[in-house]
Amino acid sequence: MLSDYISPGNRVELKATGKIWMDEDARTKHIYMSKVMDVTSDDRIEILMPFEKGKVVLLPVDGEYSLCFYSTRGLFQCYARIIDRYRSDNMYILVLDLISELQKLQRREYYRFSCALELKSRLCSKEELEAFERNRKYLVDADFGLQRSVVVDISGGGLRFVANFKYDEGSTIYCSYRLPGNANDKEYEMICTVLKVSELESRPGLYEHRIQYVYIDETSREDIIHFIFEEERKIRKKQT
Template sequence: MLADYIAPGNRVELKATGKMWMDEDARTRHIYMSKVMDITSDDRIEVLMPYEKGRIVLLPVDGEYSLCFYSTKGLFQCFCRIVDRYRSDNMYILVLDLTSELAKLQRREYYRFSCALELKSRLCTPEEVDAFEKNRRYLVDPGENLQKSVVVDISGGGLRFVANFSYEEGNTIYCSYRLPGNANDKEYEMLCNVLKVTELESRPGLFEHRIQYIYIDENSREDIIHFIFEEERKIRKKQT
């Protein structure tokens, strides 16, 4: 059942496919962000018509697109065709027929993007870990005793950073960092598990840490994944 994996409110990317890429209409050469409004059957959904710069983008009926859903159960992809569009309660809706099976996407979530970001972190208290395990957001003081280090790559599932101090493997740590180009200057906060710590052979006194997010807001995870692929897209564009 489609509703077992996708739900109203999930964010979704629409990207034109096939001969649509040859169309001179700029709407077919762009990736649009939207939101699932309704699931009417196992092969039909309704999504909010995309907005850009405060304006509605009227995607063409019969246009064929690939979809990437940002679901709470992971990332999923399929293909679709726009069969209708209408207005309801001041909202503009696209009706999509799914033309392929839903497939789980792993690559987007775990693709690692090389970067250089400032990371702030500290050990978590047992009380904080216990609170998060019980779905209660609780931090004694996020800004207390934070140590600074440098992120060298990030993904939707974790990150790697280098520091002049070291945690122990198995530690639970609080981390926060900002993404460049974020208009809201949002600070992304998460609790992480330290998977591996190694001292750099070429730089004694510096320690590489590999960590995995264990408690992270799903909207933050989506923002991070979207940032990674936007940056990767910019790099590919420069190379071509």
């Protein structure tokens, strides 16, 4: 059932497909962000009408869109057609019928994007790990004993960093970093497992770590994936 994968509150990206407007109309190529309000059946959903610069974007009835859902179970994609739009309690709602099967997007979630970011990390205490397992964010002292290193690639599932120190494989660590261009200067915090550690052949004394997020809030994961999408688009735009 659709509701097994998509839930109210999930973020969703919309991109127009086909000749909805004239080619020179910026709305045709624009990607809009919205939120799922309701899953009314296995092939029908309701979402908030997109807002940009404080104004509602009136997407046309019968317009067809590619949708990408940021679900707690991963990223999912399908195509849908707007069949109605209405106002309820000062909210503008779009009603869409799915016109293709829902597919999971593995590539997007785990696509690794090369970058250079400062990473702060330290070993995680037993008390902290137990707190995160209970879905309670608890850090003894987030800044105590932090070591600095350099992230060389990130994804929605983990990252790779290089440091002049090394953790043991299998250890659990607290990590934090900031994404460039983030207007809120948000610090992304997560608990991770060290999957693999290896010394760089070309740089003795430097160690490459591959780590996987164990506990990360979904909003942070969505922000990271969205950052990767945007950077990927900028690169493609420069290449064309």
